[in-house]
Amino acid sequence: ELKVEQNPLFLSMQEGKNYTIYCNYSTTSDRLYWYRQDPGKSLESLFVLLSNGAVKQEGRLMASLDTKARLSTLHITAAVHDLSATYFCAVGRIGNQFYFGTGTSLTVIP
Amino acid sequence: DSGVTQTPKHLITATGQRVTLRCSPRSGDLSVYWYQQSLDQGLQFLIQYYNGEERAKGNILERFSAQQFPDLHSELNLSSLELGDSALYFCASSSDAPGETQYFGPGTRLLVL
Numbered sequence: 001e002l003k004v005e006q007n008p009l010f011l012s013m014q015e016g017k018n019y020t021i022y023c024n025y026s027t028t029s030d031r032l033y034w035y036r037q038d039p040g041k042s043l044e045s046l047f048v049l050l051s052n053g054a055v056k057q058e059g060r061l062m063a064s065l066d067t068k069a070r071l072s073t074l075h076i077t078a079a080v081h082d083l084s085a086t087y088f089c090a091v092g093r094i095g096n097q098f099y100f101g102t103g104t105s106l107t108v109i110p
Numbered sequence: 111d112s113g114v115t116q117t118p119k120h121l122i123t124a125t126g127q128r129v130t131l132r133c134s135p136r137s138g139d140l141s142v143y144w145y146q147q148s149l150d151q152g153l154q155f156l157i158q159y160y161n162g163e164e165r166a167k168g169n170i171l172e173r174f175s176a177q178q179f180p181d182l183h184s185e186l187n188l189s190s191l192e193l194g195d196s197a198l199y200f201c202a203s204s205s206d207a208p209g210e211t212q213y214f215g216p217g218t219r220l221l222v223l
Contacts, residue, residue, distance in 0.1 A: 033211055042112065042200065043153075043214040050209045088153065097166050098143070098212060100153040 002027045004091050006101035013079050014109050021104045023072040023089035031092030032065050032072045036085045037103070043088065047074075079108045113137065114203050114215035122221045128189040131218045135182055135203030141165070142184040143204075143212060144176055148197040159184055160206060191222045 003026040013019050023032070031050055035043040047056045049065035049072060056063050060083065062075045072089055086105045090098040113136035123129055135142050144156040146169075155168035159178035170176075173191075178184040188195060198219050202212040 031209055035214075042216050043202075044112075045211045045213065048209060048211050092209070097155060097158060097168070099155065100145075102152055 002029075002091060002093065002099045004089060004099050004101040006087075006089060006104050008104060009102060010105050010107075012107045012109060013076075015080055016078050018078065019076050021074040021076070021087055021089075021106075023074070023101050025070050025072075025089075025091045025099070025101075027070075027091075028067070029070075029091045029093060030065075030067050032063075033090040033092060033098065034063050034072070034074055035088045035090065037088065038085050046087075076106070079106075081108050081110055084108045112213040112215065114201060114213050116199075116201050116215040116218050118218060119216065120219050120221075122223065123191060124223055125191055125193060127191050127222075128187065129191065129220065131186040131188070131199055131201075131220075133184045133186070133201030133203075133215055135184070135201075136213055139203035139205050139213070140182065141204045141206040142178055142182070143202040144170075144184070144186050145200040145202065146197045147200060147217075151197075153200075156186070188220070193222050196220055196222045 034046040047063040052067040054065045060077045086103045089101045115134045140161045146154045156170040158166040176186045198217045200217045201215045204210045204212045
């Protein structure tokens with residue numbers, strides 16, 4: 001069974017600081033997705049990573065994928081309060097099924 | 111707005127009852143996915159339909175069933191409801207092109223009393 005683990009589960013950081021969320025998965029995949037979920041809301045797609053070494057950036061967020069290490073990272077640069085949310089990674093498998101990680105709840109403190 | 115719609119937004123019902131959740135995918139998307147999100151189980155994949163046919167099953171209970179209709183909308187049926195079925199149920203859709211992301215609907219919040 002494919003397992004997707006994120007860490008940390010909870011992250012409290014000050015505005016202006018940098019931090020990284022890690023996503024490890026247990027089986028081969030070359031497709032990794034990052035989503036954001038605000039409290040009580042739906043999931044919003046952030047990044048799609050489709051190959052080893054892929055790097056995508058949007059604003060203060062940068063995602064990367066290392067398929068050999070089965071690891072993706074979501075790096076936050078100079079955090080701002082608006083980034084407070086829960087972030088999920090998802091591994092794509094055959095048939096476009098997604099297996100989601102546990103989520104990382106991020107709180108950015110002014 | 112993802113383009114995926116779900117109804118109803120909220121549903122309150124009693125144990126033992128049956129409910130139907132409805133989802134309309136984005137225009138042109140053939141795949142529909144159902145997920146359950148709860149505090150203790152996280153985000154769980156339930157089932158996938160592609161162009162009317164069941165494609166994959168995840169952690170879906172036997173009391174739950176789904177279907178996708180010719181117009182591509184989908185329904186998730188939950189029967190013999192238990193307290194533990196209280197959760198947020200999401201529908202997502204995609205074009206199923208390789209690497210395509212899934213677009214999530216706003217969800218249906220189910221409360222079983």
